[in-house]
Amino acid sequence: MIDEQIWLVEDDRQNLKLYYRVKEILANRQSPFQQVNIIDTYDFGRCLVLDGVMQTTELDGYIYNEMISHVPVVCHPNPKKVLVIGGGDCGVVNELAKYAELEQIDMVEIDRVVVEECLDKLTGIAGKAAEDKRINFLFEDGVKHVQNKKDFYDIAIVDSSDPIGPAVELFSEEFYFNLKNALKKDGLMVCQSQSPIFNKDILKKTRENLKKHFPLVITYKTVVPSYPGGMWSFTLASLKYHPAEANYRRLSSDTKFINRDIFQSSMHLPNFMIKDLGLD
Amino acid sequence: MIDEQIWLVEDDRQNLKLYYRVKEILANRQSPFQQVNIIDTYDFGRCLVLDGVMQTTELDGYIYNEMISHVPVVCHPNPKKVLVIGGGDCGVVNELAKYAELEQIDMVEIDRVVVEECLDKLTGIAGKAAEDKRINFLFEDGVKHVQNKKDFYDIAIVDSSDPIGPAVELFSEEFYFNLKNALKKDGLMVCQSQSPIFNKDILKKTRENLKKHFPLVITYKTVVPSYPGGMWSFTLASLKYHPAEANYRRLSSDTKFINRDIFQSSMHLPNFMIKDLGLD
Numbered sequence: 001m002i003d004e005q006i007w008l009v010e011d012d013r014q015n016l017k018l019y020y021r022v023k024e025i026l027a028n029r030q031s032p033f034q035q036v037n038i039i040d041t042y043d044f045g046r047c048l049v050l051d052g053v054m055q056t057t058e059l060d061g062y063i064y065n066e067m068i069s070h071v072p073v074v075c076h077p078n079p080k081k082v083l084v085i086g087g088g089d090c091g092v093v094n095e096l097a098k099y100a101e102l103e104q105i106d107m108v109e110i111d112r113v114v115v116e117e118c119l120d121k122l123t124g125i126a127g128k129a130a131e132d133k134r135i136n137f138l139f140e141d142g143v144k145h146v147q148n149k150k151d152f153y154d155i156a157i158v159d160s161s162d163p164i165g166p167a168v169e170l171f172s173e174e175f176y177f178n179l180k181n182a183l184k185k186d187g188l189m190v191c192q193s194q195s196p197i198f199n200k201d202i203l204k205k206t207r208e209n210l211k212k213h214f215p216l217v218i219t220y221k222t223v224v225p226s227y228p229g230g231m232w233s234f235t236l237a238s239l240k241y242h243p244a245e246a247n248y249r250r251l252s253s254d255t256k257f258i259n260r261d262i263f264q265s266s267m268h269l270p271n272f273m274i275k276d277l278g279l280d
Numbered sequence: 281m282i283d284e285q286i287w288l289v290e291d292d293r294q295n296l297k298l299y300y301r302v303k304e305i306l307a308n309r310q311s312p313f314q315q316v317n318i319i320d321t322y323d324f325g326r327c328l329v330l331d332g333v334m335q336t337t338e339l340d341g342y343i344y345n346e347m348i349s350h351v352p353v354v355c356h357p358n359p360k361k362v363l364v365i366g367g368g369d370c371g372v373v374n375e376l377a378k379y380a381e382l383e384q385i386d387m388v389e390i391d392r393v394v395v396e397e398c399l400d401k402l403t404g405i406a407g408k409a410a411e412d413k414r415i416n417f418l419f420e421d422g423v424k425h426v427q428n429k430k431d432f433y434d435i436a437i438v439d440s441s442d443p444i445g446p447a448v449e450l451f452s453e454e455f456y457f458n459l460k461n462a463l464k465k466d467g468l469m470v471c472q473s474q475s476p477i478f479n480k481d482i483l484k485k486t487r488e489n490l491k492k493h494f495p496l497v498i499t500y501k502t503v504v505p506s507y508p509g510g511m512w513s514f515t516l517a518s519l520k521y522h523p524a525e526a527n528y529r530r531l532s533s534d535t536k537f538i539n540r541d542i543f544q545s546s547m548h549l550p551n552f553m554i555k556d557l558g559l560d
Contacts, residue, residue: 007297013323014301014322015300015301015321015322015323016298016299016300016301016323017287017297017298017299018296018297018298018299018508019296019297019298019299020295020296021294021295021296041295042294042295043293043295043296043478059477060477060510063550197339197340197505198323223503223510223511224510225477225508225509225510225511226508226510227508227510228298228505228506228507228508229505229506230340230503230504230505230506230507230510230511231503231505231510255551256550256551256552257550257551257552258550258551259548259550259551259554261545261548261549262548262549262550262551264545264548265541265544265545265548268539268541268542268544268545269541269542270343270536270537270538270539270542271535271536271537271538271539271542272536272537274539
């Protein structure tokens with residue numbers, strides 16, 4: 001335990017700074033891609049911090065991870081092979097492991113250091129993902145991985161960081177085109193599509209890019225407690241299956257946030273989003 | 281426009297500080313109760329700040345105000361008289377004014393300075409509340425006001441600040457007992473009941489106190505974008521009417537957030553809340 005006056009200062013946004021009081025710094029490594037920290041905080045438990053920006057916290061990371069993982073699994077009637085792009089905190093693969101019907105979970109994360117540290121020190125999020133033999137940790141570029149797969153996955157989950165720096169290609173139209181081809185003919189994908197309040201343009205652009213390649217594009221929302229902005233969006237793009245026809249009985253009961261009601265209501269958008277996205 | 285290096289530092293929480301970059305300080309007055317500031321910020325628009333704590337922002341204040349106002353109005357089939365306790369930013373009365381069927385809206389706010397400044401400088405939230413003849417601004421103690429009313433209001437909305445200092449009595453069992461008596465026999469009330477993540481105890485205690493006096497107590501939720509905690513809870517306590525029987529056609533269409541789907545899904549709670557509140 002170190003001096004209680006250690007704070008993480010998150011000042012990546014020009015007009016807002018957040019100071020989190022730090023209990024202990026558990027990991028502090030420079031990877032080839034970024035500065036990787038795992039810190040223990042007073043208010044949010046253990047947290048993953050990349051280049052000084054809070055990524056996920058033990059207090060509430062399960063909300064994001066459950067919403068990006070369980071929704072696509074339940075939307076697909078018979079998923080076997082799942083691709084995760086990014087997701088270095090291992091929360092997504094830990095959620096996916098709750099589904100016995102999944103046979104292969106390929107997690108493609110460019111930064112091995114993030115995964116090593118999270119599996120070791122962020123177990124409140126990563127759980128026992130390291131022990132599940134269905135999970136393949138592939139430390140490579142997700143963009144290239146997708147280019148080399150054809151007609152292979154039932155589900156793809158794009159758990160990227162913000163569309164700046166290395167993650168920018170994960171928001172491009174070309175990436176979505178390649179991702180569609182990596183999916184089976186009845187496959188579907190989900191990506192995080194940023195804050196519907198602070199990043200309206202990114203959400204709109206994501207939807208436009210996806211619509212060029214997928215017949216069905218649906219944005220859903222959740223809360224993101226440890227982020228000022230309070231709401232987060234995900235966008236599901238599907239080649240065949242519609243979430244309205246999902247079999248909710250397949251939803252795992254081993255969850256802290258999502259249930260049938262939450263699943264269904266996540267698709268209900270407030271008026272400002274309906275207007276912003278041109279859905280009215 | 282002043283120096284761009286002016287920041288509002290919100291450090292009321294021990295382990296988290298927020299710095300908001302300030303464009304302009306529009307009001308800075310010491311009232312008999314608190315320091316009242318209205319500031320214009322870069323990320324959140326104009327904001328009301330009381331004793332250094334952010335209360336509401338033009339960027340997203342409508343979410344809170346719509347959820348605490350429209351839900352009770354639509355739950356009651358024939359409301360005429362509404363009481364608002366607190367609500368100094370005038371957002372609640374501005375939302376209520378959208379309902380032609382309301383005949384009398386009593387807003388009891390202890391601090392006249394807050395109301396004056398918000399009506400003048402926070403019009404993105406207060407709207408034209410000052411011009412609506414149905415709204416009576418009563419600058420007095422909400423606790424005492426409620427003691428002196430019997431069988432009078434159809435709806436009461438308790439839009440209090442946090443349960444510290446002057447607002448603490450607004451969370452007491454005695455206050456809810458008096459509030460019940462101020463309502464007509466088929467009346468209902470709503471209060472803000474804090475963050476279901478950071479203030480679980482307050483939410484639970486609020487429900488327990490309300491259950492002693494009201495046959496129907498229902499907690500619903502929303503996002504609260506400009507607050508780390510991301511979720512907020514409201515608790516509705518009703519003497520007769522159940523929200524499941526609400527007539528959604530009465531819902532105002534002049535809203536930025538709430539619609540029929542959002543209304544219904546606000547009552548759907550995530551697993552952790554169901555567990556915390558003993559609803560499973």
